[in-house]
Amino acid sequence: MADTKREIERKYEATDATRLPDLSRVAGVGRVVQRGVTELDAVYHDTADLRLAAGSLTLRRRTGGADEGWHLKFPVATGIRDELHEPLADTLPRSFAALLRSRLRHDEPAPVVRLLTSRDVRHLTAADGTLLAEVAVDTVCAERLAGEGTGATATWTEIEVELADDGDPAFLDAVEKRLRKAGVRPSDSPSKLARALAETTPVREGKGRKKDAPHTAGDHVLAYVREQIQAIVDRDPAVRRDLPDSVHKMRVATRRLRSAFKTYRTILDREVTDPVGAELKWLAGELGVDRDQEVLDDRLTTRIEELPGTLVLGPVRGRLKIWSAARRTGSRRKVVAVLDGDRYLALLDTLDALSADPPLRPAATRAPAEALPRAVLKDYKKLARRMDRALEQPPGPERDAAMHEARKAAKRARYAGDAARPALGKPAKRFAKRMKAVQSVLGDHQDSVVARDALRTLAIQSHAAGETAFTWGLLYGREEASAEARERELPEVWERASGPALRADLKH
Template identity: 30%
Template sequence: MTPRGTHSMTTTTEIERKYDVDRQLRLPDLLQIPGVAGLEFPGTVTLVAVYFDTETMNLAQNRIVLRRREGGGDAGWHIKLPAREGRTEMQWPLDVETGSGSGIDLDDSTGPGEAIDGGATDVPGRVLDPIRTIVRDRPLTPLARITTIRTTVLLLNDEGDAVAEIADDDVSASDMRGGVFRKWREWEVELFSAAPDSRKARTALLDAVEAALRAAGAQPSTSIAKIARALGADALTELTPSAPRTTKRAEPHAGSAASVVATLRELGARLLEADPRVRAEEPKGLRTMTATVQRLQSVLAVYRRLFERDTIEALRADLDVVGSALEAAAHAEARAGRVQKSLDHLAEPLRDEAAETRLLAETRADSLTAHAELRRMLTSRPYFGLLDRLDVFLLHPAVTPETYETAAREVTKSLGRGGRRLRESTDVALAARASAAGAVPTTPGESSALAGIDTVAAALREVHTAARRLRHAAEAVTPAADGGKKYRRLAAAAKKVEKALDAHGDDREFSVYVTGAATRAHAAGEATFVYGVLATRAEVEHDDVLADMRGEVKHIDRLSHKL
């Protein structure tokens, strides 16, 4: 139906029905269908499509189709995904560019920008981006070759616009792995852009067309997808071993280990959903994936004692690598956006073309570099290895025998340790700030604590990390159902501290960057007044954010003791 396009890719919603027909069958009088005022006959074309999948049929398991088709008006690379109504079809031209860094980095066997070897034809990296988390680093090879001789007729409304297309398909299919050749004929009815706006009306139109076709002798197809029928199945899911049936999980009790596991599973699913959005450079995609990885890191860090140590430590190490690349790209992107916004808000007398050019060029270059590094990481073997290990862990969480019976108690103890870490890191940060301001430490303990702190900023980052971990850990044991109010209160209080430090840290980081840019500008003989204005504004914007931090943290400490 209505297409949307980006990066030479278009996305459409495909709503269709298929029918099995005998070879001698002819189409009925289509003008008798309600809402059809005219017909158009585009003619006959030959379509040749090669379908791809991994050896273990990972795409079929997820009801996804990947093909390269020649012939007709939509020749190109196609991916079909399940949708709430019909299917979502993504399409790229046959000569689609691979895209910078879109090849998989397999110990340098595939360089950046190359495609994955799909046997007779390579699958471009840009095409694979939406399904990377499913394919990962597994080889893609041809699954079947389907040749379709298609004769079409368009059903037109009163305005002469096409509401649907009926395709009369003579299909020949070669199972390239099983060595079986199959032939059949089918009619395919697909809605077009002028189809009714409401789902109810669309269904009524399809029902009316179906009534006419069935009256002529057609029968609803036993196989929804041509590729399934080419391989001798009625559905894609029949091509793979059936998954064990699982019963619906009961709502976990607030504060239990089950609630921690449920949260981890939800975050794992969210990570797989966010990945293709980042690759497609969708708005908020990077922010969503960064936040998801941070939550996974926090929950595994706080509740690490619930699970087998080696498993958790390996996951945490892998997530640190992914998180660092995501945060670097997110920070670079945010800095570029802040520079643009700050310059836009400068009064005209303060405008400096050289300063604007330098700041915009530097931040944009930094953002491009960070995103390129992120894409390289997201197409690397270690990243796909992390996804594989995360799959196994989330399917069978490695809960230790020692904590299985006392897991709920361990949850409470973990949150208590998180609250204590936040309190201690806050004490150190405030003491460091007082020392930097010229105050004299009041106790030897404060003095020894300050010895390991290089800067106030480093100490505040520790507080921010502690607050974020505590918030995520409290949210992880708060089910959607009633109950768990004490955990929600704890999460809300920790979030307040986290968000305040977010703003303070962003201001500090921006001020440091602008000061560095001023140094580079001065070395190049450029004026630096504008840099000073921007740095000063950033410093004072949230300078008072720490005033009530000790009180907020004491409140959090009291809440954690009431669990």
């Protein structure tokens, strides 16, 4: 596994004549330590169409400096990136190739830019010698190795201020205040690579113009579809890195995309989208195994923690841990195997093709205010029918199943509202918020149904092992009470969400 570091830095413009101010006067700085000049030689790799750069990813092979080797950087937020490091080698590390698979697909990254940097480094330390930040004055020479502008060069000087590991980001504000007083201004470029590409790409007439804003109903639906496709691609490396909530977010993107295909069948031809939706359902199912267990574990753990200690009898926590581990054994390996498989790669290629050549139907040319509310209200009507059925059922398994079906319809209606929001504005936002409230009650009810099934299994296992099943029975009763509370709450929540103003609001 590659070494990972959270990089928090800020960049500033400079010239050969720029002189750093006295940074020892920055609050908290006890000493400025000169660390000398280092020569760095970095070759940045990308696809011919600069796919990595488009996603603000950086892949380079660098010699010189204490951390020479391969570096892969993922954006986290403005000025914050996760930097992964692998030892110096002639070929792309396998771990990096896997993390980039959703973007590279069948392509191999090749050198696109070479940067020669003369780095003059200073360390800002506290009075006790603790490193606070590293300040580097970089003199850069860039050469374009491929694509438009091949052979073109650019030179510039910039200042980087990188926060020390576990440092307080507020310290960077103090440093910036001092730099600004000296006339040093933040850089317009987020990275050296971005600047090198910008300064070595020939300027063509008409190039760089902003894309036209969505105009038709089809424009808006496609914008949403493409957003979800990009979300799947973007979440892939995070899932492989096992980052918190990454599986959930990738799964949500697959569900939103599949839901959009169903909701907007008058906009996108279902003969094309239905097979794609089936593959998205498969992917969501593969991703869901680990996620569903994670949600269940969190719920049961919370329920146990809420009990008084006198009611937790026997090795309850240990039993839960053993049961959960048995169900999750190999689940992460299975998820990664799915992402490495040909079926998943084929799905990504299909999504790319759909995005590039969308199967638009005639209704796609209509105005958003005409076509989109109809599609959203159709999903709402489906939810209303399922809600009627759920509320008519007596308590028991049939009501549980009916509420689960209503939950799925509420989620789809909510997603439909979210997709229409850029076009319809506040009415779609209010609609989605109402549907989310209904989904939340139904979702908690379904979680209780699943939890009760798990608690029964745990009680049986405990009894078979000679342990008391008292606590599991107690928790089962509490989950029953929770489900009943949701059932009592649901009619009022549904009444508020489905008030008479809903349809008129969405149509206007």
